[in-house]
Amino acid sequence: TKLIFGAGYESISVGRDWQTGNPRPVEDPKDGPALANGVVKLKQTWPLDEAELWTTIGVLGQGDLGLGTRADAFVADRSGGLFGFVQAGATRNRMTVNAHQVRTGTFAEALVEVGPPVLSVRGTDYVKLSLATAALVPLWDLEGPRQTWSGVLGLRANAQWIDGASVPLLLLEPTEVRGYQRLLDTKFRSVATAELRVGLPSLWDDAGLVP
Numbered sequence: 001t002k003l004i005f006g007a008g009y010e011s012i013s014v015g016r017d018w019q020t021g022n023p024r025p026v027e028d029p030k031d032g033p034a035l036a037n038g039v040v041k042l043k044q045t046w047p048l049d050e051a052e053l054w055t056t057i058g059v060l061g062q063g064d065l066g067l068g069t070r071a072d073a074f075v076a077d078r079s080g081g082l083f084g085f086v087q088a089g090a091t092r093n094r095m096t097v098n099a100h101q102v103r104t105g106t107f108a109e110a111l112v113e114v115g116p117p118v119l120s121v122r123g124t125d126y127v128k129l130s131l132a133t134a135a136l137v138p139l140w141d142l143e144g145p146r147q148t149w150s151g152v153l154g155l156r157a158n159a160q161w162i163d164g165a166s167v168p169l170l171l172l173e174p175t176e177v178r179g180y181q182r183l184l185d186t187k188f189r190s191v192a193t194a195e196l197r198v199g200l201p202s203l204w205d206d207a208g209l210v211p
Contacts, residue, residue, distance in 0.1 A: 002045070004058075007038040037062035037170060051092040059084045059119075062170060083168060084119030087111050095136065100148045102141055102199060107134040115168065126164030128171065133157050136197075150199035159190040 041058035061082040089111030097103050113128040139151040162171060 002043045004041040056087040081122035083124045085115040087113045102150045124168045126167045128162040130160045152197040154195045157192040
């Protein structure tokens with residue numbers, strides 16, 4: 001059993017008309033609210049041969065810092081609130097790290113999350129299904145007298161479906177594409193990315209500073 005704490009701050013904008021709730025392009029990110037948030041989760045895990053099953057019960061709270069300019073017509077927790085949730089999922093993590101600190105392997109995780117109104121202060125009500133996968137493929141891993149140089153191809157694919165009478169604002173997650181920081185305010189979303197990770201030689205081996 002693990003007890004997990006977290007906290008954060010973010011300024012976000014949502015692609016909807018704040019008066020009607022209809023979809024619209026994001027005009028100015030400054031129009032979005034600035035939110036401080038925190039989460040407490042209690043996680044129980046059951047290990048299997050090559051994976052693990054787990055359940056989580058948690059509480060997430062947020063507060064509007066007053067920097068936003070929009071009304072909260074269609075998002076119950078836009079100006080802050082507290083809601084609880086329950087998760088159940090399975091994780092298969094086959095990632096490994098070699099002597100040169102190069103991480104390779106595969107990862108997959110599926111979960112279902114429920115946030116009923118009975119656990120919410122401001123009436124949030126939703127169900128979320130999520131699947132996340134990743135593969136890190138080694139391309140090269142060279143070693144010199146005092147340095148290493150590595151290349152890894154990183155492939156990721158995620159899919160998520162979320163619906164309910166009132167979906168919490170914090171669950172309108174970013175696209176997870178580097179350089180594109182807009183929110184996907186849709187019931188179903190998916191994203192696939194590919195990136196090349198290059199490990200450069202250490203400039204100061206004795207100090208352990210590796211770019």
